[in-house]
Amino acid sequence: MRYLVVSLLLALAGCQDSNLNPPNPPSPTQAPPNPTQFSATATSPTSVSLSWSASEGATRYSLERRTSSGNFTAIGGSNLTATSYSDTGLTANTAYTYRVKAINNSGSSSGVERSVTTPGTSSGSEPRVRLVAVVSSGLTQPLYLTHARDGSGDLYVVEKAGRIRLIEGGTLRSQPFLDITSKTSKGGEQGLLGLAFHPDYRSNGLFYVNYTNSSGDTIIARYSANRSNKVADPGSEQIVLSVDQPYDNHNAGWLGFGPDGMLYIPLGDGGSGGDPQNYAQRLEAQSGNRHLLGKVLRIDVNGTEQGRNYRIPADNPSLGGRVSEIWAYGLRNPWRASFDRQTGDLWIGDVGQGSQEEISLGTGGGKGLNYGWKIMEGTACYDNSIAPGCSSNSLTRPVHAYGRGDGYSVTGGYMYRGSRFPRMQGRYFFTDFGTGNLWSLRLVNGTWTRKTEVASAGNGLASFGEDEQGELYIISLSGGQIWRLEDQP
Secondary structure (H helix, E strand, O other), X not given: OHHHHHHHHHHHHHHOOHHHOOOOOOOOOOOOOOOOOOEEEEEEOOEEEEEOOOOOOOOEEEEEEEXXXXXXXXXXXXXXXXXXXXXXXXXXXXEEEEEEEEEOOOOOEEEEEEEEEOOOOOHHHOOOEEEEEXXXXXXXXXXXXXXXXXXXXXXXXXXXXXXXXXXXXXXXXXXXXXXXXXXXOOOOOOOEEEEEEOOOHHHHOEEEEEEEEOOOOEEEEEEEEEOOOOEEOHHHOEEEEEEOOOXXXXXXXXXXXXXOOOEEEEOOOOOOOOOOOOOOOOOOOOHHHHHHOOEEEEEEOOOOEOOEXXXXXXXXXXXXXXXXXXXXXXXXXXXXXXXXOOOOOEEEEEOOOOOEEEEEEEHHHOOOOEOOOOOEEOOEEOOOOOOOOOOOOOEOOOOEEEEOOOOOOEEEEEEOOOOOOHHHOOOEEEEEOOOOOEEEEEEEOOEEEEEEEEOOOOOOEEEEEEOOOOOEEEEEOOOOEEEEEEEOO
């Protein structure tokens, strides 16, 4: 009998579907993933604080600093088990590059680098910012500038009506890179509003735009370009995502790829005034994708699923009882956002309702954050009747807010991470569309402190831009001009 039972069990085991067998574990010689959220922050003129997230499969870490000869040398040893370190005894006003490597038991490793510049020690280290003209004529209502990450040095300028223009070798080309003026609605806050090149544009020629169509709805679309003649094909459009817009304002418009390769899309609350449908706080699914209004979206454009031309990343937060495109929420009209290329933080300029403008900061990208609108407007309580209420600690307060005495329409900008002007390092530059004041924020003793860099820098300053080297530009919508931010010697 025992023999029959054993034989039967063996026979059944042999008939089982091989797909039910557990997968082989990863090879112990395979390198662990790169450490994520690696940040390097200058905490004083002579010290830098470093931190990173744990890497799956890593048993230790190696932290290194690049020397003047260009080589890396270990500073914390090669057997670190902690995920943070403080590097001290440094030189003021000096650029440093760090590398952290995740190492497993077999010795296989993978690493990631970050650069930081320590601040100066005296008032002489304060930058003296000036604006240097890059384009003085030839543009019509420009409202964004970016690059293609392809090493070409080219700059791409978005014109509101529906064209993308190319600055090649410092000269504005007359032929548009893309012209979709026949597709866009152009009134008020509508038009072609954003542009982001795929991280692999050099090889695949793909880029993404954010525009309002002839019905006034938001369209996120993909196009392809011929990299040889630097002209895009208007007929190559693939609509990735559409969102019904109930009103014609608060369309936001920026979109950009994060350091994780995902596409981030902040959207306004649908418009009118005071968010009458409370879209920014509502998380339940709604027709026309209106539940995406007032949110930061995060999608994976490198695949498709369930009839969509994108995938929902599995590590998006669970909000409203489900994982969806929504990465964060509680925004009114996020007019320009950007990633800090050193820390991965997401900076957002959110235009206020009637009393305050705000700059919000999503540390490490801001996963799952509630930025507060319309419960809060900046630091002020706007509607305490909406859960969780104005006093809730679950709301992410802005790092900076200002009232109508200083301006009335914030234009979000960038944290400077270029190399040409060390005194500008670690400053977040932004402006106000109404006053034209060019400001910066700098972290001083744990508080983001504002400084006026250039008073009344220009009219209709609608956007900033960043080139591949991290140098910054500012754009006048009304004047059609582009300037580069520089530190005077």
